Amino acid sequence: xxxxxxxxxxxxxxxNGAIYALLSLALVLVFAVTRVIFIPQGEFVAYGALSMAAIxxxxxxxxxxxxxxxxxxxxxxxxxxxxxxxxxxxLPMIVFRNAVLPILAVIxxxxxxxxxxxxxxxxxxxxxxxxxxxxxxxxxAFQPVAEAxxxxxxxxxxxxxxxxxxxxxxxxxxxxxxTPAFTDGGFTLGPTYVQFQTLWIVGIAALLIAGLALFFxxxxxxxxxxxxxxxxxGARLMGISADLAGKLxxxxxxxxxxxxxxxxxxxxxxxxxxxxxxxxxxFVGAIIGGLASYPLAAAGAILVGLLESYSSFYASAYKExxxxxxxxxxxxWQSLAKxxxxxxxxx
Amino acid sequence: MSRLFTPNRALLGFLLALxxxxxxxxxxxxxxxxxxxxxxxxxxxxxxxxxxxxxxxFGQAAFVGLGAYATAYLTTRHGMSPWGTLIVGMVITxxxxxxLGFITLRLSGHxxxxxxxxWGISLYFIFGNLEALGGHGGIDGIPAVDLFxxxxxxxxxxxxxIWATLLAAIVTTQNMLDSREGRAMRCLRxxxxxxxxxxxxxxxxxxxxxxxxxxxxxxxWLYAHLQRFVNPTPFSLGHGIEYLFMAVLGGxxxxxxxxxxxxxVTFLKEWLQxxxxxxxxxxxxxxxxxxxxxTIIVLHRTRDGLWPILMRFIPxxxxxxxxxxxxxxxxxxxxxxxxxxxxxxxxxKRFGGLVANDRMNLTVRAGEVMALIGPNGAGKSTLxxxxxxxxxxxxxxxxxxxxxxxxxxxxxxxxLGMSRTFQHVRLNQDMTVLENAAIGAHLRGRKNFVQSxxxxxxxxxxxxxxxxxHQLERCGLGEHLFDAAGSLPLGKQRIVEIARAxxxxxxxxxxxxxxxxxxxxxxxxxxxxLAKLRAEGMAILLVEHDMDFVMGLADRVVVMEFGExxxxxxxxxxQTNPKVLEAYLGGVDA
Numbered sequence: 002x003x004x005x006x007x008x009x010x011x012x013x014x015x016x017n018g019a020i021y022a023l024l025s026l027a028l029v030l031v032f033a034v035t036r037v038i039f040i041p042q043g044e045f046v047a048y049g050a051l052s053m054a055a056i057x058x059x060x061x062x063x064x065x066x067x068x069x070x071x072x073x074x075x076x077x078x079x080x081x082x083x084x085x086x087x088x089x090x091x092l093p094m095i096v097f098r099n100a101v102l103p104i105l106a107v108i109x110x111x112x113x114x115x116x117x118x119x120x121x122x123x124x125x126x127x128x129x130x131x132x133x134x135x136x137x138x139x140x141x142a143f144q145p146v147a148e149a150x151x152x153x154x155x156x157x158x159x160x161x162x163x164x165x166x167x168x169x170x171x172x173x174x175x176x177x178x179x180t181p182a183f184t185d186g187g188f189t190l191g192p193t194y195v196q197f198q199t200l201w202i203v204g205i206a207a208l209l210i211a212g213l214a215l216f217f218x219x220x221x222x223x224x225x226x227x228x229x230x231x232x233x234x235g236a237r238l239m240g241i242s243a244d245l246a247g248k249l250x251x252x253x254x255x256x257x258x259x260x261x262x263x264x265x266x267x268x269x270x271x272x273x274x275x276x277x278x279x280x281x282x283x284f285v286g287a288i289i290g291g292l293a294s295y296p297l298a299a300a301g302a303i304l305v306g307l308l309e310s311y312s313s314f315y316a317s318a319y320k321e322x323x324x325x326x327x328x329x330x331x332x333x334w335q336s337l338a339k340x341x342x343x344x345x346x347x348x
Numbered sequence: 349m350s351r352l353f354t355p356n357r358a359l360l361g362f363l364l365a366l367x368x369x370x371x372x373x374x375x376x377x378x379x380x381x382x383x384x385x386x387x388x389x390x391x392x393x394x395x396x397x398x399x400x401x402x403x404x405x406f407g408q409a410a411f412v413g414l415g416a417y418a419t420a421y422l423t424t425r426h427g428m429s430p431w432g433t434l435i436v437g438m439v440i441t442x443x444x445x446x447x448l449g450f451i452t453l454r455l456s457g458h459x460x461x462x463x464x465x466x467w468g469i470s471l472y473f474i475f476g477n478l479e480a481l482g483g484h485g486g487i488d489g490i491p492a493v494d495l496f497x498x499x500x501x502x503x504x505x506x507x508x509x510i511w512a513t514l515l516a517a518i519v520t521t522q523n524m525l526d527s528r529e530g531r532a533m534r535c536l537r538x539x540x541x542x543x544x545x546x547x548x549x550x551x552x553x554x555x556x557x558x559x560x561x562x563x564x565x566x567x568x569w570l571y572a573h574l575q576r577f578v579n580p581t582p583f584s585l586g587h588g589i590e591y592l593f594m595a596v597l598g599g600x601x602x603x604x605x606x607x608x609x610x611x612x613v614t615f616l617k618e619w620l621q622x623x624x625x626x627x628x629x630x631x632x633x634x635x636x637x638x639x640x641x642x643t644i645i646v647l648h649r650t651r652d653g654l655w656p657i658l659m660r661f662i663p664x665x666x667x668x669x670x671x672x673x674x675x676x677x678x679x680x681x682x683x684x685x686x687x688x689x690x691x692x693x694x695x696x697k698r699f700g701g702l703v704a705n706d707r708m709n710l711t712v713r714a715g716e717v718m719a720l721i722g723p724n725g726a727g728k729s730t731l732x733x734x735x736x737x738x739x740x741x742x743x744x745x746x747x748x749x750x751x752x753x754x755x756x757x758x759x760x761x762x763x764l765g766m767s768r769t770f771q772h773v774r775l776n777q778d779m780t781v782l783e784n785a786a787i788g789a790h791l792r793g794r795k796n797f798v799q800s801x802x803x804x805x806x807x808x809x810x811x812x813x814x815x816x817x818h819q820l821e822r823c824g825l826g827e828h829l830f831d832a833a834g835s836l837p838l839g840k841q842r843i844v845e846i847a848r849a850x851x852x853x854x855x856x857x858x859x860x861x862x863x864x865x866x867x868x869x870x871x872x873x874x875x876x877x878l879a880k881l882r883a884e885g886m887a888i889l890l891v892e893h894d895m896d897f898v899m900g901l902a903d904r905v906v907v908m909e910f911g912e913x914x915x916x917x918x919x920x921x922x923q924t925n926p927k928v929l930e931a932y933l934g935g936v937d938a
Contacts, residue, residue: 038458038461038462142644145648146647146648149647149651150402150457151456151457151458152398152402152403152404152457152458152461153647153651155404155458155461156404156592156596156643156647157643157644157647159406159589159592160593160639160640160641160643160644160647161640161644162589162640163586163589163593163636163637163639163640163643164636164637164640164641166633166636167633167634167635167636167637167640168637170633171628171634278469281465281466281469284462284465285466288459288462318473318477319473319474319477321469321470321473322469322470322473322474325466325467325469325470326466326470328462328463328466329451329463329466332451332452332455332459332463333451335455335459336450336451336452336454336455336459337454
């Protein structure tokens with residue numbers, strides 16, 4: 002391998018690594034706040050990318066009926082809960098926000114000339130019909146068992162993943178999707194050629210990470226999430242709703258996932274089931290961070306990207322094996338460094 | 349009401365119907381029932397892992413693949429006998445499961461499933477890419493199994509092999525769970541208590557994972573010789589997840605849940621794959637969506653799965669209600685009365701900036717009751733945790749029977765002859781009182797899980813249960829032996845904890861508020877019991893708030909306040925000590 006190939010691979014690795022870093026941050030966030038190991042994170046990547054591809058080709062967002070269906074389901078569940086509490090005054094708002102709003106959005110999007118819309122508007126529409134799935138899934142699948150063990154939440158998580166992959170095939174078909182680059186072309190930098198899309202990905206990933214950091218440091222909601230992550234019971238006693246915290250971090254996770262998909266769709270063909278492996282690589286990053294540290298998770302994710310890129314050069318058939326085997330030394334190190342094991346029966 | 353429908357008859361009917369399947373059913377049905385047997389074997393492992401151990405694995409399909417590929421490769425390329433390849437497959441499975449377990453099982457419970465995801469994906473890609481294993485095309489021409497000269501080439505003939513294996517696995521698993529080893533496994537979720545009873549929880553988790561992996565491996569071996577062809581597809585992570593759905597839907601609380609789950613999922617899948625595309629007019633993996641949805645609904649509504657619901661329609665087998673007499677277990681030599689068995693020297697325990705115990709000192713002698721008293725938050729339970737190794741001290745030394753123990757784990761300390769109860773009762777609520785007490789006698793048995801699976805442990809088991817029932821009788825719980833521990837009032841549950849501690853035949857007994865929640869007469873009976881134990885030479889250290897109880901029973905009293913040693917002496921000295929009165933009643937300025 003000469004130097005220019007090495008640089009090209011590094012560029013590739015950092016690009017993918019930036020995406021994995023975004024996903025790993027979302028995974029750490031969701032786990033810290035809700036104790037859910039969010040296996041379906043990758044499905045949001047695929048849904049985001051493929052919705053964008055569909056809209057870009059002038060089709061309606063394929064997931065819109067799912068958003069409406071889940072919205073109605075959430076409206077029903079919330080209404081029943083409100084009725085039990087006797088809070089009938091809240092009913093109109095519940096129905097409007099969860100069920101009517103998505104239906105209005107579907108009606109609106111039918112009349113839009115999707116194909117000729119500006120690119121950023123297409124992105125916004127794609128996100129509008131994927132991101133709501135995050136809080137909807139939290140409300141329907143996770144909130145009813147929010148106090149259960151990590152194990153049970155993990156099994157629910159895998160079940161949701163299964164459903165989303167099955168639905169993904171129905172919505173998007175078996176063919177992959179690809180979208181045009183944000184900006185075509187690139188430039189030569191020394192011995193290597195840099196695509197503009199690469200800059201977009203790395204730049205936006207860095208901006209998003211900075212934005213998340215600001216959100217957690219400065220905003221009241223960010224602080225509420227951090228408080229919940231540190232001590233759920235304590236946060237609840239301070240008036241922070243665990244349900245709200247859960248919904249909020251699922252929204253963030255869905256947003257990060259879908260946007261990551263939109264970012265990489267111009268450089269990789271995405272299939273309905275590609276998301277899983279992408280999400281899992283974010284996981285490897287998150288595990289390197291012990292499912293707790295954001296900077297370590299991001300650094301781990303970049304490492305995963307680089308490792309993947311170089312191993313695809315040397316042993317492309319085994320690149321997945323090499324990437325996933327990376328967690329073994331990491332887990333071994335964490336296991337040996339750890340002295341006390343958590344007792345799950347003490348809550 | 350006459351009992352037409354008893355558990356035994358239900359089982360007999362099921363076995364009869366099953367044995368007729370290959371004779372009368374259509375070939376397609378036979379194949380389906382064969383697959384159900386194979387799936388149920390894997391799901392059975394997951395029931396053990398998930399329902400008993402509180403762990404789970406998404407990588408069971410990879411272990412199935414390991415068993416299948418081991419035999420496919422070795423029989424076709426190296427001409428080995430299928431029986432030999434079965435052993436090779438199991439040896440490799442043992443190695444892999446021990447390695448994965450060693451890496452992940454010390455971490456929190458969710459690292460094993462995450463590790464098995466990585467394992468499941470990696471093995472799938474290795475199967476698909478190794479030329480020697482035929483790549484994605486797989487390996488064909490696997491020979492049929494030869495049993496005593498009888499070639500089992502057809503699905504009908506193989507049917508009996510599959511189901512006999514499964515039934516043997518179920519019976520041995522049930523045997524194992526109903527033994528000393530099984531009781532330890534059933535308590536794994538309550539790690540602090542289990543370790544304090546001298547049980548190596550890491551080892552038992554490892555064993556459960558290994559057994560689950562072996563069941564999967566055997567299922568893979570059977571699959572390869574049934575199908576006579578293997579390729580990587582059935583061993584993917586997705587199939588690993590399907591196995592988990594079978595276990596969860598069927599129910600992880602009972603071994604038959606695995607069979608029920610495998611049956612339900614297999615038939616439902618067949619049916620859905622026919623029905624849904626017609627209904628929706630499109631192709632897709634709709635059955636995935638349905639299984640995902642069903643799993644979520646089941647976990648929301650009934651965490652123990654569907655099997656217990658089914659069982660409501662069948663009258664339950666009455667459990668055994670007698671304990672067979674057996675030889676008493678050998679006892680430890682107790683030290684001579686008056687000898688110091690426990691010395692706590694300058695023990696300090698810090699939690700971050702909080703000093704919970706500050707240079708505490710105390711001694712306990714054989715044949716005495718030492719009481720540790722003090723206001724709430726004085727650090728008494730913290731000191732108990734330091735002494736018993738549950739949460740070791742930051743500084744200072746603790747000696748027990750002339751051995752320094754402050755760096756030992758609670759498990760090692762338990763082996764030396766110290767036993768304890770907990771302030772917040774830690775019993776397995778679903779096990780009987782007898783079984784809970786028998787946990788304490790764990791260290792007095794030797795038989796391992798293989799011996800208990802094959803019922804080679806019965807003599808020892810009788811002695812352990814006899815000891816447990818004897819200790820429970822002594823504590824006045826003789827009439828509750830077969831009640832679920834969770835059904836007793838809290839005060840009696842504390843007494844079960846004492847009986848459990850006594851089952852370990854301790855030299856030193858640590859009791860954390862044993863009289864809390866007891867009625868007057870029960871307290872008196874408890875005081876009599878403790879006095880009797882003292883007379884036998886046992887050393888007892890007790891934390892208690894009931895002053896009448898303490899002052900009437902204790903030989904010496906140590907008072908703690910704010911983590912420090914405040915006073916020490918005979919009960920009557922303590923009762924008149926002005927410092928103690930101030931600590932309990934506050935200053936006189938009010």
